[in-house]
Amino acid sequence: KTRQATANESANANGEDTVNIALVSRGTQGDFLNQWLDGANKEAKRIGANLHIYDAKGDDNQQILDVQSAIATKPDVILVDHSLEGVTNNVKAALDAGIPVVGFDSVVNDDRVVHVSQSDADLSKLITSQLVKDTNGKAEVIYAYVAGFAPLDRRNAVWEKVKEENPGLKQVAQVGVVNEATAQQTAEQVKASLQANPNVTAVLAPYDEFAKGAAQAVDELGLNGKVNVYGVDISDADIAELKKDNSPWIATATTDPANDGAVSVRTAYLAAKKQLGDTKTVTVPPTLVTGDVLREKDITSLSQLVTAFPSLRTDDLSPVEDAAKQ
Amino acid sequence: MIDIKRVIYKYGLLALFVLMVVFFWIASPAFGTTQNVFVILQSVSVTAIVALGVTVSMAVDGFDMAAGSIVSLSVMVSTATQIYLGLGAFPAILFALLSGVLVGVFTGALIVFAKIPDMLAALGSMFAIQGLSLIITAGKSVSKGNGYNGAPAKGDFDDAFLWIGSGTVFTVPFSVILMILVGVIVAVFLERTRTGRLMRAIGSNREAARLAGTHVGAYRILAYALSGLLAALGGIVLAARVGRGDVNVGSSYLLEAISAALIGFAVFGANRPNAFGTVVGALFVGVLVNGLTMFNVPYYTQDFVKGTLLVIALVVSFSKIFNTQQRDR
Amino acid sequence: MIDIKRVIYKYGLLALFVLMVVFFWIASPAFGTTQNVFVILQSVSVTAIVALGVTVSMAVDGFDMAAGSIVSLSVMVSTATQIYLGLGAFPAILFALLSGVLVGVFTGALIVFAKIPDMLAALGSMFAIQGLSLIITAGKSVSKGNGYNGAPAKGDFDDAFLWIGSGTVFTVPFSVILMILVGVIVAVFLERTRTGRLMRAIGSNREAARLAGTHVGAYRILAYALSGLLAALGGIVLAARVGRGDVNVGSSYLLEAISAALIGFAVFGANRPNAFGTVVGALFVGVLVNGLTMFNVPYYTQDFVKGTLLVIALVVSFSKIFNTQQRDR
Amino acid sequence: MSTATQGAQETAQQGGVGDGPTARVVLEIDNVTKRFGATQALKGVSFRVHAGEILALVGANGAGKSTLMSIVSGSLTPTSGSLRVNGKEAVLGSVKDASASGIETITQNVDDALVPDATVWENLVFPQIADNRFGAFPSVKAMRAEAERIAAGRLTIDLNETVRHLSTSDKQQVLIARALASKPVVLILDEPTAALGVQESERLHADVRRLAQQGTAIIFISHHMGEVAELCDSAVVLRDGAEVATFTKPLDTTAIVRAMLGDLADGLQHDGERGDTARKHAHTSGRTVLSLKGVRSFRNTRANNIDIHEGEVVGLTGLIGAGKTELISQIVGDRPLISGTMTLDGKPYDPHHPSDAIRAGVGYVPEDRAVQGEIPDWSIRENLSLPDLKRYRHRYGLLSFSREESAAQHVIKTLGIVGTSTAPIKSLSGGNRQKVIVGRWVSAQSKVLIFDEPFRGVDIGAREDIARLLRKTGTALVASSDPEEILQVADRILVMSNGVITGEVDPASTTADELSQLIADEAGISARRETNENGDEAGKSAVASDEELDRELDKEPVA
Ligand SMILES: Nc1ncnc2c1ncn2[C@@H]1O[C@H](COP(=O)(O)OP(=O)(O)OP(=O)(O)O)[C@@H](O)[C@H]1O
Ligand SMILES: Nc1ncnc2c1ncn2[C@@H]1O[C@H](COP(=O)(O)OP(=O)(O)OP(=O)(O)O)[C@@H](O)[C@H]1O
Numbered sequence A: 001k002t003r004q005a006t007a008n009e010s011a012n013a014n015g016e017d018t019v020n021i022a023l024v025s026r027g028t029q030g031d032f033l034n035q036w037l038d039g040a041n042k043e044a045k046r047i048g049a050n051l052h053i054y055d056a057k058g059d060d061n062q063q064i065l066d067v068q069s070a071i072a073t074k075p076d077v078i079l080v081d082h083s084l085e086g087v088t089n090n091v092k093a094a095l096d097a098g099i100p101v102v103g104f105d106s107v108v109n110d111d112r113v114v115h116v117s118q119s120d121a122d123l124s125k126l127i128t129s130q131l132v133k134d135t136n137g138k139a140e141v142i143y144a145y146v147a148g149f150a151p152l153d154r155r156n157a158v159w160e161k162v163k164e165e166n167p168g169l170k171q172v173a174q175v176g177v178v179n180e181a182t183a184q185q186t187a188e189q190v191k192a193s194l195q196a197n198p199n200v201t202a203v204l205a206p207y208d209e210f211a212k213g214a215a216q217a218v219d220e221l222g223l224n225g226k227v228n229v230y231g232v233d234i235s236d237a238d239i240a241e242l243k244k245d246n247s248p249w250i251a252t253a254t255t256d257p258a259n260d261g262a263v264s265v266r267t268a269y270l271a272a273k274k275q276l277g278d279t280k281t282v283t284v285p286p287t288l289v290t291g292d293v294l295r296e297k298d299i300t301s302l303s304q305l306v307t308a309f310p311s312l313r314t315d316d317l318s319p320v321e322d323a324a325k326q
Numbered sequence B, C: 001m002i003d004i005k006r007v008i009y010k011y012g013l014l015a016l017f018v019l020m021v022v023f024f025w026i027a028s029p030a031f032g033t034t035q036n037v038f039v040i041l042q043s044v045s046v047t048a049i050v051a052l053g054v055t056v057s058m059a060v061d062g063f064d065m066a067a068g069s070i071v072s073l074s075v076m077v078s079t080a081t082q083i084y085l086g087l088g089a090f091p092a093i094l095f096a097l098l099s100g101v102l103v104g105v106f107t108g109a110l111i112v113f114a115k116i117p118d119m120l121a122a123l124g125s126m127f128a129i130q131g132l133s134l135i136i137t138a139g140k141s142v143s144k145g146n147g148y149n150g151a152p153a154k155g156d157f158d159d160a161f162l163w164i165g166s167g168t169v170f171t172v173p174f175s176v177i178l179m180i181l182v183g184v185i186v187a188v189f190l191e192r193t194r195t196g197r198l199m200r201a202i203g204s205n206r207e208a209a210r211l212a213g214t215h216v217g218a219y220r221i222l223a224y225a226l227s228g229l230l231a232a233l234g235g236i237v238l239a240a241r242v243g244r245g246d247v248n249v250g251s252s253y254l255l256e257a258i259s260a261a262l263i264g265f266a267v268f269g270a271n272r273p274n275a276f277g278t279v280v281g282a283l284f285v286g287v288l289v290n291g292l293t294m295f296n297v298p299y300y301t302q303d304f305v306k307g308t309l310l311v312i313a314l315v316v317s318f319s320k321i322f323n324t325q326q327r328d329r
Numbered sequence D: 001m002s003t004a005t006q007g008a009q010e011t012a013q014q015g016g017v018g019d020g021p022t023a024r025v026v027l028e029i030d031n032v033t034k035r036f037g038a039t040q041a042l043k044g045v046s047f048r049v050h051a052g053e054i055l056a057l058v059g060a061n062g063a064g065k066s067t068l069m070s071i072v073s074g075s076l077t078p079t080s081g082s083l084r085v086n087g088k089e090a091v092l093g094s095v096k097d098a099s100a101s102g103i104e105t106i107t108q109n110v111d112d113a114l115v116p117d118a119t120v121w122e123n124l125v126f127p128q129i130a131d132n133r134f135g136a137f138p139s140v141k142a143m144r145a146e147a148e149r150i151a152a153g154r155l156t157i158d159l160n161e162t163v164r165h166l167s168t169s170d171k172q173q174v175l176i177a178r179a180l181a182s183k184p185v186v187l188i189l190d191e192p193t194a195a196l197g198v199q200e201s202e203r204l205h206a207d208v209r210r211l212a213q214q215g216t217a218i219i220f221i222s223h224h225m226g227e228v229a230e231l232c233d234s235a236v237v238l239r240d241g242a243e244v245a246t247f248t249k250p251l252d253t254t255a256i257v258r259a260m261l262g263d264l265a266d267g268l269q270h271d272g273e274r275g276d277t278a279r280k281h282a283h284t285s286g287r288t289v290l291s292l293k294g295v296r297s298f299r300n301t302r303a304n305n306i307d308i309h310e311g312e313v314v315g316l317t318g319l320i321g322a323g324k325t326e327l328i329s330q331i332v333g334d335r336p337l338i339s340g341t342m343t344l345d346g347k348p349y350d351p352h353h354p355s356d357a358i359r360a361g362v363g364y365v366p367e368d369r370a371v372q373g374e375i376p377d378w379s380i381r382e383n384l385s386l387p388d389l390k391r392y393r394h395r396y397g398l399l400s401f402s403r404e405e406s407a408a409q410h411v412i413k414t415l416g417i418v419g420t421s422t423a424p425i426k427s428l429s430g431g432n433r434q435k436v437i438v439g440r441w442v443s444a445q446s447k448v449l450i451f452d453e454p455f456r457g458v459d460i461g462a463r464e465d466i467a468r469l470l471r472k473t474g475t476a477l478v479a480s481s482d483p484e485e486i487l488q489v490a491d492r493i494l495v496m497s498n499g500v501i502t503g504e505v506d507p508a509s510t511t512a513d514e515l516s517q518l519i520a521d522e523a524g525i526s527a528r529r530e531t532n533e534n535g536d537e538a539g540k541s542a543v544a545s546d547e548e549l550d551r552e553l554d555k556e557p558v559a
């Protein structure tokens, strides 16, 4: 309460200078990032911040340089998303120049950086425990995973532990491809695996592109009801998939990407205003979204999703009031 | 002696293919089931259709690098027509095919009228079209129930449209039938029709073809238009199977289609773009991926095996044995 | 009259480039700052270096489609050498460059000895190498503190290695200096050295070069080896900049490098692979992307603008104006 | 080995060259064989060449001349056999080594040996660059100086010109200059005069003689018996890959032709100089088939009127660059008409594309077979049917292979093409390839045939076959810069000089020498006239008004 009050005061004190946030994005393609960005944009508008977006199109090298470019424009705060170690030097430079840095799901090794994250471990725990519950810890499982992608690696660590704890779960095959047609090509692989392993009853696909592919594979082989898909993440397209009658993709553990973006922007805003205090990490807790609920409440888009799963919205994290009220 | 060499040259790749199939069949009981055969055929259908288009462009000594982006465009157009505009399967298919043909004609026109080298022109088209298909949906993927930029959806996928992706005719998936049909048509077109023959003449010696009375420019544009048409058809099948318009899905089909068409050069020792070879090329990769996945070979090893096998196939087909035909340099 | 046309043909693309720079400069004060100039140059340095290699392969009428995968391989080798094996910058660079050269020689050998067509051979290499660089790390990315397959890391990035990516010489980033150096060397090599001349002769008419006493096969292999070397150098710069080894990072550089090399054809009306043009081509795209980002143009529009500008640039350079040189057909 | 070959061996032994006691053997070819897949191209050829000797290597198309010379020059490796240069065993299969031991070659297809995107001077010094004569960083100045030295007194073309833009004859001049630069021990010329005009040929002959006097051995391949008899000291005849006879000076061309063609020769009565016995006088009805009115070769030269009557073969001759091809390419729709009008069978004829010409019934054989005629990867059959594919369409618009095959068989028989219908055209010898291109019009119902240099690289037998085809179809316009050829086939010869038809000649009352003289003279006269008339800006004003130019035409239109 008190913190928010000060925020309003300072905004009122010098109304002209809106907060300039340089958003240095690793990539804006793909539904997750797209919706994340949507959320960030809307939130920036709401709280009256100015968002300048750099898009590295998935190229780490470009993102590093973008941080450098951003520093040159002297923003009030730099928000990086999904960045890897490489940006560290430039992030340090920014911090040294007195520009606070907030990272979303980023790997930046500097104590001064404020981290916002959707905890991959939590996501993975939530969905795997659902899997364990549904199968009573006894099932043949196809696992979709490609090593080398940090979030997937973190989600994988949890699954490794779950397997140890539940000897009844047998991972009979590991599949996965990551490229522009991830869903499609994962589908082909899952189909092949399902052919080779007819006793499989669950597919763990802790990434929505994998999950979509797995669902398509089960659909095309007509194994609906026999094989269930457990996923992670959500998007408009994912909702359509989950909501389909008899969809094999029955549950997904997720945060709301738009909410993630909003939280990140708010945190950056507060960091710029130096109102975060000692907070160095902001973690967005995940929610389990199930097809049953989506069908029941006839949800078709992310914006409606929050009405069915209010826990997806985390306004209490780094709260900032509307610009109008400020 | 020489005859054996010729046989290896002509049938080496096919033999390798058959060997591979036999091996997988014996090693894994699930591989040879009818269902799995269909799974494989379905998995290569989009690649094969796109690759057949690329083959046509190669026939006139061109190279449709824009094919992948046309797949993306077609996916976006066909899904957006239904979801954003609320129109049915027929207009969706029509618009998608039309967009493919238009891009093809555009590329062809750049080549013929603006005299831009083939690859360069196709690259230009590719970039422009890649951008265009993103703009259609403001960079988002198109899915059921979601209209343009947050607006409510005006329609839903037409069942007839989805049938293209999931329907069967006498238990055979429609996409497989479509692939075979397109393969046969392209083969007949290139080998047995006047237009196809003239296209191949252009591909081999443009100037000679022109002086023998061929309207070279028109045929080159036509070849790209056909390539665009088939790429768009591939996009439609993809969109119908997935029931969703994913951004940029097409780009990964470009490389696969090129591989298939190039492997096809080696089939029957054709040493030139040919429809049958292209389909075999697509199947070759499809069977390999399917078989390896069945053996639970990790993804990163699969790529290596795929690459190594491709190289071996090429060496068997092109080296030494091939020499008997050509001057030794 | 014709002279003006010639001028447009020769300098059209450069003029467009200069216009674009001037426009951005006037429109955005941040664009022209020294720092931003370095950012742009740095952002194109990897692309340019790889593209210069591709240019060399194009000079012998080849086409190194494996360049992107060599970048990936080099990234993996150079990072794994330091992290997994605990060796320093020098062996890391050496092994990476060596791996690039080896792949180049392998591709070249496939082409020359096994007589596989250029693109096909490079494609084979590409697939095999893509797989290989995944196998090196069992499909994982290499990062500080993580050893092979869960084992503890044996070493850390050598500062000398990281300096390649982030060091400066008199405020100029080293990678920029490297790019300029490689550009000059390749230009001098292709235009002024015996080897370069012979390579270009081979590219123009292989048979004539052979009849004039050139060891065509050796030079073709050499061209691919050089292309591999430069692709590997690009990979080293990339790895040093990013400070980690990511799977498959290189593949996106293939298309960019090809674009740069192809746009380069149009610079000074060369209409053939040339080093200066390649660097300009890379800069062209780099400046465009940087400028558009400054104007906060959404990414999905950027692609379209990029594509359209590329097409316009090509049309200006190749159409009509070009005709004055050629017979109108 | 056949008895014929053995006989030839003996002749070769006794034949020698009586060039005095100084004549030393510089090249010994010993029992060379070459097999291409199933084709035995060479069946064991042996002969010797002496210093200062000009040796003609003759034989019908596909006899193996080019193959043998490719082996000698190191660009092909023989299946068996050996070579000795100056008594030393030569390394086989390396152009560089052949060149180092003093063997230089001018290839039959000049485009094979030149780098099209490089300048003339660069091409002149390429072998030296390759040979590392200029070091790792060749200086442009040094290379240019060397190129100028090579070109001095021999090349008149701009050394900075890109080779791609040169005419065939200029390209050949470049190659010859380049080969002579290294003062070779043996110089091989593979049909060098096939693409040359009278003057250029004369100059080449002079060059060759001078070189021979300086001691260079020359192997000269040619289908022109007149040239062979005049220029060469001896002749080796190849037939079907075997050496069948050797002749020494004075060369009996009739005997040579007989040896070349074997039984086939009996059907020919050839005097080696002119084929007028083979030419039958035209039985023209006088009806005009193709009529050209006010048509020009070049924008700045005067217009020509030409009428071609039914059943006559009109020859068009003139020096290289006279404008024959320029004129023809307008008739066949390859290039837009500069001025004037054309009628075909009395109807207006205005082709905008070669297809228009073909549809109107004009059959065309272009000048440059390799670049403009062949589809190299295709079989003989497919090459034959290319311009007329509509004829082979049957059900559902699909092509009928059987019809195509029988048509191909007919052509192969008619023209005596050596090869099966499914053999790729690139596996044929030069002359046979030319026959295939000509053969496209054998069964087409063309109203008029327009052949541009159809006899390039064609042996005497084939020349007869093509001439017979021309006469059978009847109406034709044949361009050739070879007086001998044109006299053999034409009923009426138009002499062109600098784009203008300056005279008409009756072949019956003219010899090759007279015609050569006329061509050369006309060229000189018209060159002078050109400078007089167009001394000022006349060239431009001529373009301004066609009528004006036509009024200037004092003469009645030719023909
Ligand atoms: N690369 C090749 N592959 C297959 N056969 C070939 C090849 N080159 C030549 N031949 C065959 O070898 C024989 C000799 O050909 P060559 O070119 O030496 O004849 P030539 O005497 O030079 O004829 P021309 O007077 O027509 O030039 C021909 O039958 C030809 O078809
Ligand atoms: N008056 C002129 N105006 C323009 N160009 C000319 C003129 N005279 C000669 N030329 C040039 O000479 C060449 C004539 O070539 P063309 O091919 O028509 O001659 P040709 O008689 O067929 O000789 P060839 O035996 O070389 O085929 C053209 O390239 C042309 O550029």
Ligand SMILES: [Mg+2]
Binding pocket: D065, D066, D067, D108, D190, D429, D430
């Ligand atoms: Mg020959």
Ligand SMILES: [Mg+2]
Binding pocket: D324, D325, D326, D367, D452, D453
């Ligand atoms: Mg001519």
